[in-house]
Amino acid sequence: MLKVENLDLSFDDLVLADDMSFELEPSKTHVIIGPNGTGKSTLLKTLFGDIHPQKGLVSFAGAPLTKATLSTWRTQFGYMPQDIRLDVGLTVLEVVLLGQLNALSLKLGDQLLEEALQALDQIGLLHLANRDVRTLSGGQCQMILFAQALMRKPKILMLDEPVSALDLHFQQVLLDHLDQQTKQKGWVSLMILHDLNLAAQYADNLLVLKGGKVVAQGAPKEVITPAMVEEVYGVKADVQLDSLGVPFIRTQRRGAHAYVSMKESLHASKPESSYVN
Numbered sequence: 715m716l717k718v719e720n721l722d723l724s725f726d727d728l729v730l731a732d733d734m735s736f737e738l739e740p741s742k743t744h745v746i747i748g749p750n751g752t753g754k755s756t757l758l759k760t761l762f763g764d765i766h767p768q769k770g771l772v773s774f775a776g777a778p779l780t781k782a783t784l785s786t787w788r789t790q791f792g793y794m795p796q797d798i799r800l801d802v803g804l805t806v807l808e809v810v811l812l813g814q815l816n817a818l819s820l821k822l823g824d825q826l827l828e829e830a831l832q833a834l835d836q837i838g839l840l841h842l843a844n845r846d847v848r849t850l851s852g853g854q855c856q857m858i859l860f861a862q863a864l865m866r867k868p869k870i871l872m873l874d875e876p877v878s879a880l881d882l883h884f885q886q887v888l889l890d891h892l893d894q895q896t897k898q899k900g901w902v903s904l905m906i907l908h909d910l911n912l913a914a915q916y917a918d919n920l921l922v923l924k925g926g927k928v929v930a931q932g933a934p935k936e937v938i939t940p941a942m943v944e945e946v947y948g949v950k951a952d953v954q955l956d957s958l959g960v961p962f963i964r965t966q967r968r969g970a971h972a973y974v975s976m977k978e979s980l981h982a983s984k985p986e987s988s989y990v991n
């Protein structure tokens with residue numbers, strides 16, 4: 715269990731965590747949602763030990779994160795950051811192998827090579843193994859970084875907006891693989907998503923962050939409601955349940971009615987030939 719207790723985190727006057735506490739169970743996919751700039755990425759960096767909170771305790775399986783335990787702590791993590799640029803002169807296979815940097819020696823073992831090839835195969839990108847990563851598309855880079863995070867054989871896997879550059883097909887490949895592996899291997903998986911429909915489909919546990927607090931937490935069908943969407947994002951939305959009981963949301967266009975009525979009134983007052991489209 716990954717535990718956060720009474721976390722305070724701020725940059726000058728900007729409060730990102732205000733006495734924040736939560737627990738993340740293994741074998742589950744936990745998804746963080748919340749407005750831009752609310753501190754989601756900073757929270758992941760704090761859990762990884764990159765940022766030191768003003769107060770609070772982070773622990774995993776009863777062992778606390780401290781300066782003394784930091785290097786051991788990090789060996790348990792697979793961490794896929796938000797920035798997906800890969801500007802190094804390495805092949806795809808070499809970048810995936812970097813996930814096991816600790817185990818790498820001058821002579822590359824067959825087993826590691828096999829694991830890296832398997833990781834690429836599982837996400838449908840084996841054909842890219844020998845490509846220079848500088849020639850990849852944004853979505854391909856994102857998938858390769860996912861494969862690298864898997865290579866770490868993590869106990870805790872943290873993914874910061876892992877599907878932001880992916881098309882529908884690869885969104886599904888990544889999230890299905892994550893879900894299956896999380897349950898099979900007993901990982902604590904924690905990812906940030908902006909797409910509430912994806913969050914609803916893939917979260918076992920959803921955490922909503924706002925104003926330094928976890929303002930809602932639980933199963934998506936309990937958490938994703940029109941009231942939450944309006945309170946957290948200031949957006950009006952309809953929320954329905956699909957046949958599997960998973961919520962799906964459709965937002966209402968901001969000012970849509972005003973736009974339609976303006977068009978209607980223009981239409982009424984001008985001859986059609988005067989419209990410029």
Ligand SMILES: Nc1ncnc2c1ncn2[C@@H]1O[C@H](COP(=O)(O)OP(=O)(O)OP(=O)(O)O)[C@@H](O)[C@H]1O
Binds near residue numbers: 725728730753754756
């Ligand atoms: N090292 C830092 N020093 C000062 N301010 C910082 C630092 N790192 C992040 N911030 C600020 O903290 C706030 C939260 O940033 P963070 O990236 O955690 O937000 P986020 O919720 O992940 O946002 P987004 O959804 O836009 O990715 C932002 O206002 C950011 O500018």
